[in-house]
Amino acid sequence: MQKSVIYITRKIPRTLVEPYEDTYEFRMWDKADEPVPRDVLVTEAKNADGLLCLLSEKIDADFLDQVPNLKIVANMAVGFDNIDVNEAKKRGIVVTNTPDVLTETTADLTFALLMATARRITEASDYIKQDQWNHWSPFMLAGSDIHHKTIGIVGMGRIGEAVARRAKGFGMKVKYYNRSRKPNAEQELDATYLAFDELLETADFVVSLVPLTAESKQIFNKEAFEKMKRSAIFINASRGGVVDEAALIQALENKEITAAGLDVFEKEPISADHPLMKLENAVCLPHIGSASTATREDMISLCFKNIAAVLTGDEPLTPVN
Known part of the structure; x- marks a missing residue:
């Protein structure tokens, strides 16, 4: 059985991915401190079932039109003004965020x-x-x-x-x-x-x-x-x-x-x-409100839990739409 594909828009520690590697295929932008270029993001997301992204990624109607397989966008933030939530909803794409943990x-x-x-x-x-x-x-x-x-x-x-x-x-x-x-x-x-x-x-x-x-x-x-x-x-x-x-x-x-x-x-x-x-x-300060190691790990973990829930047909933990 072919694994669902999850694309991550920043490089994160492999230890956070390992618990899910038997179930999903992960692809990842290889730079931790630089945003993924728009063209690379679109190319990778075209074949992805789940997307783990940051506030720097603009998830608008134009982007969503090009990613027919996408089922969930897990935003690693409480805010989600980088995402056109209504456009995602029209396409049946779940959007989640990371409240509480930060x-x-x-x-x-x-x-x-x-x-x-x-x-x-x-x-x-x-x-x-x-x-x-x-x-x-x-x-x-x-x-x-x-x-x-x-x-x-x-x-x-x-x-x-x-x-x-x-x-x-x-x-x-x-x-x-x-x-x-x-x-x-x-x-x-x-x-x-x-x-x-x-x-x-x-x-x-x-x-x-x-x-x-x-x-x-x-x-x-x-x-x-x-x-x-x-x-x-x-x-x-x-x-x-x-x-x-x-x-x-x-x-x-x-x-x-x-x-x-x-x-x-x-x-x-x-x-x-x-x-x-x-x-x-x-x-x-350079937008570091949630920047403690433990909290950032918790945020990523919550993103994965949301993605796993949606891709297995369950309800996400922290849905926006």
């Missing part, structure tokens, strides 16, 4: 980004590397306190709640905005629901954890940054598309807000000459 790790990174930005950690490290530390003064590299401040979380999903738990450990007041209220979070985390504008006006830290949708696209725009306190710090660990980047750059340059910590950008990857990289009050 919640705590992404919350860790989000809070680390908040702390690094508030306390100017990267600036301070560069200060020594550039051999500038030849004196001490009372306000040298003085940053913002975190304890007992107000955090405003936009997008109170799993990761938002995990960030709120960390904030409570710092004695922070937790405010949130979400499409729907979360009574359990309000009770368990002593979180207060606010309208979006009110959250912007009152929070010391505005943290974006909202998924990218038509409604949330560039929700953080010029008007949003103008509503924030001048002392506010903006953190984005969701999707770059929820921010009007030009407006953010202007807000940072004009000191309309104090600082920003960013793990995601409008167009990724960004280069060293990106305007945000030239600002001392911006901490920029």
Whole structure:
């Protein structure tokens, strides 16, 4: 009996593939850190039954028209804005993502980004590397306190709640905005629901954890940054598309807000000459929210479980459509 073919768009450790090798034939892009070229992806996917891909792969109608055998697209991410889910559904192709397994790790990174930005950690490290530390003064590299401040979380999903738990450990007041209220979070985390504008006006830290949708696209725009306190710090660990980047750059340059910590950008990857990289009050990371070894292995494992379920006629564990 011929094995079903699974194509993986990045090189991953063989140990993660081995449990499934007796059942499936695996093909894999041979570079771990470079995206598979579009033409190679199409050629390989034409003969594949399952596809394990990353956010960098655009799975649109044109692509789906060329892959008649494909039964499942397993996206190694919580978000799936790289996939035209409706077009996949029309063709009977299942789309899955990887929620839950990366919640705590992404919350860790989000809070680390908040702390690094508030306390100017990267600036301070560069200060020594550039051999500038030849004196001490009372306000040298003085940053913002975190304890007992107000955090405003936009997008109170799993990761938002995990960030709120960390904030409570710092004695922070937790405010949130979400499409729907979360009574359990309000009770368990002593979180207060606010309208979006009110959250912007009152929070010391505005943290974006909202998924990218038509409604949330560039929700953080010029008007949003103008509503924030001048002392506010903006953190984005969701999707770059929820921010009007030009407006953010202007807000940072004009000191309309104090600082920003960013793990995601409008167009990724960004280069060293990106305007945000030239600002001392911006901490920029290369989209590493879930980047711990254990979590990335768990994400890949969940992708395989979803693929195996669909290819054997069972229901996937984490379907999007």
